[in-house]
Amino acid sequence: MATQNILLLAGDGIGPEVMGEVKKIIALIEGKGLMAFSIEEDLVGGCAYDAHGVAISDAAVAKAQGADAVLLGAVGGPKWDGVPYEHRPEAGLLRLRKDLELFANLRPAICYPALADSSSLKRELVDGLDLMIVRELTGGVYFGEPKEIVDLPNGQKRGVDTQVYETYEIERIAKVAFELARVRGNRVTSSEKRNVMKSGLLWNQVVTATHKQGYEDVQLDHMLADALGMQLVRAPKQYDVIVTDNLFGDILSDVASMLTGSLGMLPSASLGAEDANGKRKSLYEPVHGSAPDIAGKGVANPLAMIASLAMALKYSLGKPDLADLLDKAISQTLEDGFRTGDIWSEGFRKVGTAEMGDAVAERFEALLAA
Structure with a gap:
């Protein structure tokens, strides 16, 4: 079984919280013996600026160049409004897109x-x-x-x-x-x-x-x-x-x-051109931003981040069957009434980030066993 090299760039705001729910799914897939992963993590955005004085380090870009897929949470926030323009948190994302030549952005x-x-x-x-x-x-x-x-x-x-x-x-x-x-x-x-x-x-x-x-x-x-x-x-x-x-x-x-x-x-995929082996550089991220107003409160919706992993399974990691099951698990979770605050309405079960991620993982595991 080939080992898939994954780089996780959680970023700022709610990025680390929603990325934590993706880690649960990755661990579940590996625990079932369905795939083998080599996981690296690094900084991008404002947190990278705080640590290195730039929105993404050369070392992190090198890791991204060598990864089979990059998963990114979110970047930015008012904390960094006063940094030099060339070092703003979004510059890290733009550099990844440019250096990896990710010319095609798919937004379902x-x-x-x-x-x-x-x-x-x-x-x-x-x-x-x-x-x-x-x-x-x-x-x-x-x-x-x-x-x-x-x-x-x-x-x-x-x-x-x-x-x-x-x-x-x-x-x-x-x-x-x-x-x-x-x-x-x-x-x-x-x-x-x-x-x-x-x-x-x-x-x-x-x-x-x-x-x-x-x-x-x-x-x-x-x-x-x-x-x-x-x-x-x-x-x-x-x-x-x-x-x-x-x-x-x-x-x-x-x-x-x-x-x-x-x-x-909403998830997204950013893809480069196919190489001689049919592989593409790739970056997967939710469309939402860093939502600094709710960061650290455990209430962010992780579904776009989890769906971004599903896109990675489909477009970069050669597992469209697992991608379909993960998408189905998200759908079943919603059908069962789980809602984070952004999609909640009267009559549904209001949950936080971790509980929503657990609910998806539980249904995904059941689908894998079916």
Whole structure:
């Protein structure tokens, strides 16, 4: 049995708490003899800045480069609002994405039937929702140069961020979207702002050309990002796979997250290109932030972190069967009425982080034994 090398970067805020629940699942899998793990842990974000003066150390990045999968909790918090911009907690996450060349961010938005009434939309709009946002992650306005604030002769200042995309960056993310669609609903919606942005016009042209070069069996539609945002809250189930750039992907995936009832429910995967052995660099993290207001209180929702482990099992660790069972265990836990505060409503059992993690582990173990 091959040993899987896993790097855990718990990070800041509620990160260590939700990561603790993932450790329970990993220990359960290994205890059943289903997989062998070599686990390393390190710092990222504000805690790394406190320890090393940077948001992630070179040593931690080297560990990430050698890992079969990296699991990350969350970064940031008001404690670090005054640190130099280049050392802000989020810089650690951005460096991981860039150094590991994690260009493809997969953000599923799934509404579990038991949570349909927790959504801000009517049940009939979200019940059964299962869409995937494929976000380009290493280009665009977050990484384009120049990126600066400059002083002008008249005493004013000018802030500059540059949106830049090259053909190959758009081609490779489009291929990921088309290939994912083939094992889902076979529909891709590409989104940009080609009406006002030259980079959006290029995006549209390249996605269209890529579609014609071997993916014409997949239905392709194009939609402006602002219109797509509106449609996501009007009729979200019309979508299967949405592919978009770094900025719009950031915004639209957060919109989609609220369709499911809570940010605490959504995992994500960030993947690099396949190597000669078919392996990819990878990073898995919940979409939610560090939630410093509830950190240390034991009330955070760990389900997105646990679901991120399920994505790692599916996309990096070669265990899609275990991934499916873990997702099913999450669903059963919700059906049995367990709720953390962010998804709780009258009539359900309100639990904390550890109790929710225990409930998932118990159901996962039962499914493994079935």
